[in-house]
Amino acid sequence: MYTRKTLETEIAVELRRGGALQVETPIPFLTHMVETLLKYAGLGGSVAARELRRLDDGHHVIEDVAIALGRALDALLGERKGIARFGWAAVPMDDSFALAAVDLGGRPYWAVKAKLPDVSIGGYPLRMFPHFVRTLAAEAKATVHIYARGADPHHKVEAAHKALGLALRQAMAPGESPSTKGVLG
Structure with a gap:
């Protein structure tokens, strides 16, 4: 189990x-996206996040969940022996379409190409999506590339997850x- 406690959040x-x-x-759309991803x-397993002090629009919760998820994934992968290492997927979801490619070889990098409006869905500011991916990739020591397009921002982000x-x-x-x-690495 990986735990992270700051003055703002507590994540397990x-x-x-x-x-x-x-x-x-505490952010319904974040809960939905983390469930979807996993x-x-x-x-x-489990992901439990608490906001100890409300400072902003959820930035700290989203970021700290990504940190904790990335570190837990890194721990699960261990020495990264005996895994395929590379993975990719294409997901259509109604009007949206997303591609993702990963390399679990131990070298963090990220790229997200998705035009998202500056709105929040279920308490999740969509401008945080690239930051979530970047943080997850860095902490998991993974290379992650995501491309997503579509009309409905909910569908676009969900297809990406x-x-x-x-x-x-x-x-x-x-x-x-x-x-x-x-x-590797």
Whole structure:
């Protein structure tokens, strides 16, 4: 289990491959997106987030959940031996379409291409989505690329989380962790 406590938030994340999943955050859309990401990644466990002091529009909760998720995923991957390493997925969702590609080789990088309006859905400011991805990628020591398009911003972000989850599932599947260097990272 990974825990993170600051003056603003308290986050606890426990991840495992498969099994039941329980996610609770003070931001309904964040809860929905984290559940979606983990379910499509084939991960079980729990994510519990509490906001201890309201300072802004959820920035600290979203960021700290991404930090904790990334660190818990990094711990779950361990030495990253015996995994496929690479994963990618394309997800259509009504009017929206998302692509995600990941490399779990231990080198953090991120890129998100998605035009999102400056609005909030269920307490989640959509301008935080690229920041969530960047933070998750950095803490998980993963390369993450996401492209999403569509008319409905909810569908666009949800399709991106589904695609990222499926890409993670593929990358975590048993495999050889290919590297011409002989080591990852």
